Amino acid sequence: MSGPNDRFRLPDDLPVALARDTSLWSGGRVATGGAPWKMVRLAEATLPHVAALRRAGRAGLADPSPVGRALAARLLDLGMADPLPAPRPGPHDVTVVIPAYERADELARSLEAVGDVPVIVVDDGSPDPEPLRRVAEAHGARLVRHARNRGPAAARNTGLRLVRTRFAALVDSDCRPMDGWLDVLVPHFDDARVAAVAPRIVPESDGTGLLARYETARSALDMGLRPALVRPGGRLGFVPTATLLVRVAALPDDPFDEDLRLGEDVDLVWRLGDRKWNVRYEPAARVAHTPRLHPVAWAKRRHEYGTSAADLARRHPGRLAPARPSAWNLAVLALLARGRPGMAAGVAAVAAALLARRLSRLPADWSLAAAIVGKGTAADAAAIGHALRREWWPLGLVALAASPHSRLARAAAAAMLAPIALEWLRQRPPIDPVRYTALRLAEDVAYGSGVTAASARARSAAPLLPDVRFPESVSSAGARAREAAARWIAAVRPAGRDPRSGRPGVSGSARRGRRAAGRR
Structure with a gap:
């Protein structure tokens, strides 16, 4: 590549x-x-x-x-x-690749939505190939078939080998691009450093129950309203390949790792970034997706997402750490949890003063250092709360249970629950805050249990261990400040x-x- x-x-x-x-x-x-x-x-x-x-x-x-x-x-x-980039009407030099396994009715809806572009459907070993064959033939799509089920990574690779256009759109069979999607996404490739652009994927169903309303507010595939550069450590560390437009020349042969049944999209995005390509998220282009609304299927899918962590941690060492707190920020948070805000403020002030000294060559005053310390402490608190809900979920559940009796447990519970409360206040979903919080916790525990199960099977704690950033020695910091x-x-x-x-x-x-x- x-x-x-x-x-x-x-x-x-x-x-x-x-x-x-x-x-x-x-x-x-x-x-x-x-x-x-x-x-x-x-x-x-x-x-x-x-x-x-x-x-x-x-x-x-x-x-x-x-x-x-x-x-x-x-x-x-x-x-x-x-x-x-301004939207640009077609025709576009794009081929759509749709991996499919059974669910012919979903494939028919997807083919109706993709528009007037060449389409390759890859039947990934469906037990009965006839329904998919009939649907593909009715819509003029080219159909290829795997003799056995090999997973979505292999199906996408098979389709990509047959693409002869500059761009390929990977679209899952349960996804339905909305009008004008390519007009919005294709102009991003005017920047020659862009390898892939992802649209916003939003759930669409006829359901009105609790899970349907929760999915509308918070789908696992919905990356939100804000555009972003997708990169590890950024606000968006990955985008799903449920729908993704790619520059074919940027891809290696067989770009998806066929040993991965899950997480192959994260792996591809990270490898593209390692090669200095840019991947972008563009929410102005929208794609409808059929969500899983049965409680067991919903929780099982979140668990399955978590099981990809061990394989990804082995392929990308250090990128799956659940939190990367500063030792200074940990000291501040520990003092706050112990009910000593004065000492916490003192530690934060010392940290800001040391950082200001290191930044003395920059044309900025102490307010920049103070802002970094304040935002960093808040971000580390949120990251720890997130890890307690997910990767460290057993500790998180203990903290919630013990919060009436322990100051430390109450602090941990606050770190877990405050971000959810703020999320509810910002979005105002059509669910009361109690049930919204319960579903958020259930979703995170389901995902976290997948991480812990995969880590146990792989005999690796890498996806569970934090990456704590310790301060340099005083002499080293002073020598290297300038x-x-x-x-x-x-x-x-x-x-x-x-x-x-x-x-x-x-x-x-x-x-x-x-x-x-x-x-x-």
Whole structure:
């Protein structure tokens, strides 16, 4: 699998907008945010262009100047900006690949929805091949068949080998793209560094029961309302391949790992990122999906999702850690849990002071360090609560049961439940908060039990262990403070090429701000 051309210049007419979680400090000289979260220093030459992006807001801006294009490309690669390509009507150079196993009625609905494009249906060893054959023939789709069931990864690979167009759309047989989906997704590939774009997948059923309403509010396949750069450690670490548009030239032979029955989509997205390709999520394109609404099938599917963790942890060491807290933040949270807010505030103040000293070369005052410490502590609390609901679910259930009698258990319960309460308040789903919370906990426990079961079978604790970031020694931190601060730079120059990057007008590198916060 080759990587994208680093010398490619972003199209002049492609607008970009600052991502919603990108923050600017010191008059635009320092930016925080991205995927994963990081801190960058911007060169003086970029400041007017950054200010113009800020003024444009979510409407975006296409700045055709060399500095503007280089800045936009860099911000896109960092996940600090979102591309805003205009929808473009077809015809599009796309072939649809649909893996199918039985469920001919679902396949018929999917074929009706994909539109007037070539379609390859791969029957993955259905016991009775005739219903799928009749449906494919009725819709003019090409049908190929596996003699035995080999799993969705193998079915997708079989279909992709037959594709002769520039792009391939992977669509599961229980998915139904909505009108204009390709018009929205295809223009993203004007950026030659984009390997894949995922639409928003929303549940669609005739059910009105509790699970149907919960799925409408929180489907496992729905990645939300906000566009994103998909990357490990980012807000979206993966996208499902239930529907995914891919650049065929970016894929290796047999891109899906056929040894994986689950998690093959995560594996592909991460390998594309490792090759410096970008994967994007575009919620403006929507795809309907048939959810599982029987309680047993619903919980079983969540459990099955969790079982992919051990295989993924073996293929991608270190990426499945359930939490990556800073030791400083853990100290603050532990003191708060013990009912000592004064001492917790003191520790946070020391951490902020040390971080401010390390950032002294940046054009920012102490407020940046204080914001990083505050946001980092809140994020680590939420991550621990998330792990207690999922990977560490036995401990989480004990904490909930013991919360009336233990201050520490109450703190753990608060970390588990507060994010769910905030989620309910933001979304206002058509379910009362008690039942919504109960279903969220049930969903997380089902997933977490899959993680623990797979870890036990693999005899590996990797998906269960946190990655705690400890501070450097004082002498080491002092010796490296200037060097580290100097490397937190993504400087954009008005002309010329940087010999290290090969990109026009771009020099320097972005260092993860979290790493700095973790070593305060």
